[in-house]
Structures are given as C-alpha cells and as structure tokens.
Amino acid sequence: MAVTPISIGRRGEPSVRLHTADNVVVAALALPAGTVVDGVTLARDVPRGHKVAVAPIAQGEPVRKYNQIIGFATAPIAPGDHVHTHNVEFRMFERDYAVGADVTETRFVPKAERATFQGIVRADGKVATRNYLGILTSVNCSAHTAKMIADQFRRPGLLDDYPNVDGVIALTHGTGCGMADDGEGIAVLRRTLAGFAEHPNFAGFLMLGLGCEVNQIRGVSESWRLDPSRPVATMTIQEQGGTVATVRAGVAALKEMLPQANQVERQTVPASELVLGLNCGGSDAYSGITANPALGAAVDILVRHGGTAILGETPEIYGAEHLLTRRAVDPGIAEKLVERIRWWEEYTAKHGGSMDNNPSPGNKAGGLTTILEKSLGAVAKGGTTNLTGVYEYAEKVTAKGFTFMDTPGYDPVSVTGIIAGGATVMCFTTGRGSVLGCKPTPSIKLATNTEMYERMSGDMDIDCGVILSAGESVESVGARLFQQILDTASGRKTLSEELGFGQEEFVPWQLGAVM
Structure with missing residues (x-):
C-alpha cells in the first residue's frame, strides 16, 4: 500500500x-x-x-x-x-494519590508589578466585571412572569439614561417546589440562589416568588450576606394580585434601582481581584492538547498575579484526580476531593449508571474513547500550581489560587455552580462547538481546533487550534488568553454577550426526590 x-x-x-x-x-x-x-x-x-x-x-x-x-x-x-x-x-484501577507530592512554592509576581484591569469596586470591596440588575426566582412557577418583567427593559430607549448598566436579566429555573423543605436538595438550591444574590456583578435584584411554594423567599433570604447599600426587592405573584400586577410592580421596583446602579465607574484594580471559572463542553481529542493546556497556562499566570481560578466538573476529572491530589497543599483538601469522587461512584451506581457514561456521543466522534482519556485532558485547564481548596457545589470560594468545586459535568449546571461560588469571568473550552453564555458573568469561548473556530467564528473568541495548525506554543496562547481575560474583565464584550446568551443557562443542580 x-x-x-x-x-x-x-x-x-x-x-x-x-x-x-x-x-x-x-x-x-x-x-x-x-x-x-x-x-x-x-x-x-x-x-x-x-x-x-x-x-x-x-x-x-x-x-x-x-x-x-x-x-x-x-x-x-x-x-x-x-x-x-x-x-x-473503561475499567476501574488503583491510582496513586501521593498527596502533596507535587506541591511547590508559588513564585508570585511582586505586588507593584502585578497586572491590572478596569473593574467595578462595590461598597463592600468586592470587585465586579459587569453591572447588571437581576431578577431571581424562588420557584419555577414565577419564571414566566420574571421573564416578562425583564423583557420590558429591552424596549428601545428604556435604558438609554443608564449607560453604566449592562442590562436587566431574569435567571429562572425549573424547581423550588415539589421537594422537601429541608435536606440536600433545597440546601443546594438556596446556596445557589444566595451565590447569585451576593454576586458582585449584580448591582441590585428583585427576588420573585409565586407565594405558596416550598422554597419560600423568607427561607431563601435568611442566608444572604448582602451589602446594606445594595438595592433589593422581594415580592410574590399571589400577594401582588396576579401576573399583570406583578409585572407592573416588578418593573417599577427595578426602575427605582436604575439610578443607583448607574452610579459606578470602572477603576484600576489588581488581577488578584479576579475569580476565573474554568469549564469545557463539546470536547474533542484536541481539548487536552490545545485549548485546555493554554487555559492552564493562563491560570498559572493568574495565580502568580494573586488571582483565583475554579475548576469544576467532578465526573470529568475522574481517573485524573490523582494529578490534583498530588498538588493539594493540605491533606484535608486532598481527602475532600477523593470523598467527592467516592460520592460520585456511589451516586452513579445507585442510579444504574457508570462514571464511563461520559464521554458523550459527540465527544466520542471527536476522538475521546473513555472518561479516563477525557478527564486527563480536562484537568489541564487547571494549570500546574498548587491546589488550595475544594468546595461543595455553589459554595463561596474564599481561597486564593487554584481551587476545585464539585459540580456535574453538564455544562449549564456546572457553570451555574461556579458562578454562584464567585466567578466573575468564565473561560469555556470546546472542540465540537458550544455556544453557552452565563450572565451575569462573561464567557470567553476557546476553540480547540482552527477548523471549528473558522466555521463558528461568530461564537468563538479565541483560536487555540493554532498550537497545532500554526505551531504556536501553549505558553504563547496562554499569555494572549490571560490578556483577553483582563480585557473582558475590563468591559470588553465576549461574542456570547454580543449574541445575548446567558439567561437560559442558569440551571441549579437538582438533587433529592421530586414529589
């Protein structure tokens, strides 16, 4: 031949x-x-x-x-x-967790030399990258009404006098009732809603309920830790007298917030104030060769500048978790990660599944054969620095440096948890072509291959395929990406923002019985 x-x-x-x-x-x-x-x-x-x-x-x-x-x-x-x-x-096999074996001393950039971006500093000192007013819902029953309220602010001219407000968005979900009033399910939902209520990218918000749901607004708001100066309104459709009356009241409440929300100015802040979310979706075999390592290189730069990064998708580090435990700065951090891996093994087995149910058909068409292969490429998003913290889904991330959050691999659910944890910029790698957005946090799309980047140029922000197609180094692409992260944090719109993506992708992880 x-x-x-x-x-x-x-x-x-x-x-x-x-x-x-x-x-x-x-x-x-x-x-x-x-x-x-x-x-x-x-x-x-x-x-x-x-x-x-x-x-x-x-x-x-x-x-x-x-x-x-x-x-x-x-x-x-x-x-x-x-x-x-x-x-x-796929087969199970023993991994050597070698806790802390790869921990090294982080070489931080001197504070006077650290990169900066133009952020919005809130009264409580938190730094935002966007400036939205939000509508959060306690239950699915109020979702349509919330969207009706947000739609009113898309009418021409309504926001013209408020150029510093990025928009009014409704983040709705499919749960909040038909569930137990205590336990893991409602705790996760309330933790997620609290994370968005407290998110610095919201200047203020309206919490909207139906009135008779299990997830009562009073119970939701008990855990909020809000700056007293932040404008907040709460209401239920039943108390307001129906949909039309609620839309009218909701619009009025948000209009009252607009003048205060508009009174912000971007100012120079250090990159140490950034919290970067890391996610992948629609992966292919190049994900672990181009985009994920390039994102990892950008994470290493961010960490050296004092910033924070959050890696998620526990099912997609499965079989590669030993590469993270080796970087754990404390045995307790490694133990928490391994405990989450064991939880997932039990969780999938209980439902008649396997950890190898992932990769998806699209992943396999792109060359990924097992979850082990997919995970080894996915962990590259986390770079090479020490693992400083492991967090539950939607838990507030407080550690600096490279951290991990327990999330499902399903993109919108994972991203929702990471943003609830505090991510103010999201980087999303994709080989097949994902178009996800995630308001109120901007999402930068990283294409793993040049062919897909060119075919979907209206959705992809950066071509990491040049690592193969043009021979550019991982480090060079990572440095360019780090600059793009700073530019995005300073207000530069991503393509998903230009297209209006981000409202429908709010999907809290639903756990527990639906009753």
Whole structure:
C-alpha cells in the first residue's frame, strides 16, 4: 500500500505524540490507510483527532496517553491500528494519590508589578466585571412572569439614561417546589440562589416568588450576606394580585434601582481581584492538547498575579484526580476531593449508571474513547500550581489560587455552580462547538481546533487550534488568553454577550426526590 505524504501539525507531522512512553499517537487530521505516522503504517482510515497504536498492545493491557492509563485493550491491537471504542474499554484501577507530592512554592509576581484591569469596586470591596440588575426566582412557577418583567427593559430607549448598566436579566429555573423543605436538595438550591444574590456583578435584584411554594423567599433570604447599600426587592405573584400586577410592580421596583446602579465607574484594580471559572463542553481529542493546556497556562499566570481560578466538573476529572491530589497543599483538601469522587461512584451506581457514561456521543466522534482519556485532558485547564481548596457545589470560594468545586459535568449546571461560588469571568473550552453564555458573568469561548473556530467564528473568541495548525506554543496562547481575560474583565464584550446568551443557562443542580 502506498504511503500518503502528509505534513501538518506540531513539528510538521501528521500525528501528535504527547509522551515518549505512550503507545498511541493522535491524528492531526483525517488520515487515510497507508499513511506513515510515528514510524508505523496505518491499517485503515483514521478520523481526525482519533488515536493510532504505535506499539503492540495485548488484550487486557493498558492503553497509554499523556503517560497515563486511558483504558484497556479488549482485543490485541497492532501498530498502525485505529484505537477507539471498538477495541478499548473503561475499567476501574488503583491510582496513586501521593498527596502533596507535587506541591511547590508559588513564585508570585511582586505586588507593584502585578497586572491590572478596569473593574467595578462595590461598597463592600468586592470587585465586579459587569453591572447588571437581576431578577431571581424562588420557584419555577414565577419564571414566566420574571421573564416578562425583564423583557420590558429591552424596549428601545428604556435604558438609554443608564449607560453604566449592562442590562436587566431574569435567571429562572425549573424547581423550588415539589421537594422537601429541608435536606440536600433545597440546601443546594438556596446556596445557589444566595451565590447569585451576593454576586458582585449584580448591582441590585428583585427576588420573585409565586407565594405558596416550598422554597419560600423568607427561607431563601435568611442566608444572604448582602451589602446594606445594595438595592433589593422581594415580592410574590399571589400577594401582588396576579401576573399583570406583578409585572407592573416588578418593573417599577427595578426602575427605582436604575439610578443607583448607574452610579459606578470602572477603576484600576489588581488581577488578584479576579475569580476565573474554568469549564469545557463539546470536547474533542484536541481539548487536552490545545485549548485546555493554554487555559492552564493562563491560570498559572493568574495565580502568580494573586488571582483565583475554579475548576469544576467532578465526573470529568475522574481517573485524573490523582494529578490534583498530588498538588493539594493540605491533606484535608486532598481527602475532600477523593470523598467527592467516592460520592460520585456511589451516586452513579445507585442510579444504574457508570462514571464511563461520559464521554458523550459527540465527544466520542471527536476522538475521546473513555472518561479516563477525557478527564486527563480536562484537568489541564487547571494549570500546574498548587491546589488550595475544594468546595461543595455553589459554595463561596474564599481561597486564593487554584481551587476545585464539585459540580456535574453538564455544562449549564456546572457553570451555574461556579458562578454562584464567585466567578466573575468564565473561560469555556470546546472542540465540537458550544455556544453557552452565563450572565451575569462573561464567557470567553476557546476553540480547540482552527477548523471549528473558522466555521463558528461568530461564537468563538479565541483560536487555540493554532498550537497545532500554526505551531504556536501553549505558553504563547496562554499569555494572549490571560490578556483577553483582563480585557473582558475590563468591559470588553465576549461574542456570547454580543449574541445575548446567558439567561437560559442558569440551571441549579437538582438533587433529592421530586414529589
């Protein structure tokens, strides 16, 4: 069979080897049978982003990528074979958690030399990147009315006199009743709502309920820790006398807040005031090669400048959590992370599932075979610095540096929890093409491959695919991304903001029985 000459990707090769000990390489583009990659000849066509064996792998032996186990061969695999779901499976195996083994001294940038951005400093000292008025709902029954109120502020001219207000948004959800009035389910919902109520990107808000729901506004508001100067209104549809009366009252309440909300000016603040959320969605095989490592490089820069980053998606670090426990500054932090991993194992088993239910069909089409492979690429978003804290879903993140939050892998639920924890900018990597936004926090989209970036240029903010397509270094792309994070925090709109995304993606994690 003739050899097909191909020259693309890192070092001008048709494939990418991520570690010398790996027994697979990744196709840099669709490769026809007969192509020579890494010294072996392809036995069949291999799609872009998929894996090729470069050494014999016996049945039952581990498949290695990133010098880590990503699965086990279900049949003998010969050099040149396509390696994917047809010949690789997920299995449980022991990981060496080696708590704290990789902890190093962080080399902070001197305070006088730290990067800055133009932020909005609230009366309580918190720093915002956006300036919204919000409508939060205690229950799904008030969702439509909340949206009707927010829609009134989209009428031409209504906000013209308030140029410093980014808008009025309604964040609604599908729960709040048909649930127990105590326990984990309502606690998570109330913690999420409190996180948004206290979020610095809200100048003020209206909390709207129906009136007879389990999640009463009084119970929701008990946990709020709000600056007394922040304008807040609460009301229920039943007390107001119905939908029309509530819309009228809600609009009036928010109009009263507008003059105060408008009285802000951006000022120079250090990057240490930034809280950066990290998430991925619609991943492909390049996620762990381009966008996620580039985001990790930006996180390392942010941490050295004194800032905070929050990694989430516990099901998508599964099988790679040992890389995080090695970076934990305290054994208790590592133990909390491992405890969450065990919780997820029990949770999925109880519902007849498996941790390998993830990756999704789209992930697999992009070349990801098992959750182990996906997770090893996903943890790259967290860079290389020490792990300083592990938090429950929507819990307020107080530690500086690189932290982790227990969230599901489902993008809107994960992002909702991370923003409730305090994220004021979100970075979202995607290989298949996700269009998620997440008001009141701006979302920067990072494309893992140049082809998708060009095809979806109206949604993608930065092309990390140049790491392969143009040979740009991970560090260089990470530095550009860090600057874009600062620019976004200073008010530069992301493409998802330009398109108006962000209201529908508020999805609190629903736990417990629906009754």
